[in-house]
Amino acid sequence: MKIYTKSGDEGTTSLLGGKRVSKAHLRIDAYGTVDELNAYIGLLRDQEINEKRGDFLKEIQDRLFTIGATLATVPGKEKVKRPDLHEEDITVIESEIDRMEKTLPPLTRFILPGGHQVVSFCHVARTVCRRTERCVVALSELEHVDEMIIKYINRLSDYLFVLGRLIAQELKIEEVTWEPRL
Template sequence: MKIYTKTGDKGTTSLIGGTRLSKAHVRIEAYGTVDELNSYIGLLGDQEVNEKRRNLLKEIQDRLFTIGSHLASEPEKSKRILPDLIEDDIFLLENEMDVIDSQVSPLRAFILPGGHQSISFGHLARTVCRRAERAVIHLQESEEVEDIVVQYLNRLSDYLFMLCRIMAHELAIAEITWKPRVDK
């Protein structure tokens, strides 16, 4: 099977169901950003500090593929049965955040991204997750998107922030706190 089809050479792509859309369409932007996020989650899973979290990060990648399949399909035309995103997927992220929260010091200031390459990768993933969330909300304003997709992305960005915090803790890296300049 060839990877190239040449069907997108004029700036369009097909949804699952057959409808062709501009590659600049809000739907394509939404699932493209979810795909970008998935790549960053893979990068996080490759970090040595996340060795014990690799299975969780792979599960998150699987959920992102689920989200992507929903965003890339036309509910009224797709005959395929798509995997589901369920409340337990959100509870898993919440439980993981609760565990991390019990292991890190209380948050007393805004945290700036950085301090270690792995932490910086985590913050990149977090910000791409927020962009994916915004793209999905934008799509939801004009087309049907299940609320659980937005909820999952919202919770995932929170988890990624907490993941950065636990990575800093485990790497013995001081978090960089924001100290706003005060003009005198």
């Protein structure tokens, strides 16, 4: 397969199902932001401290690829072959959040990103995840988007927040908390 096709040289791209749209189309922005999020999950997966979580983070990357493929499909083109997202994909993340939270102290203050590079990577991934969510919600206000995509991305941002807290604990790094000026 050739990497460059020149078909997008004039600022359009094809969706799965054949329709061509502007590369500035909200649908392209949504699945492009999913792709960016996937790259940050890959960065997290590559961190030594996440070696034991590597398979779970790879599973998240697989689901994000599924979400990207779904968002890249022309609405209503149900015959396009692609994987689906399942309710179980969301409950797996919820179970992992619950498991991680059992070892963490209760949250009593807002947490600021920082304290260690890997913790910061979690927060960068979390904020990209929130941006992804905003793009997908904006798209859903114009065109049909499977509601499970929004739920999955919302839950994933929660997971990334808790993962940052857990990594800080594992590294014995004190969480950086917000101290409001009074």
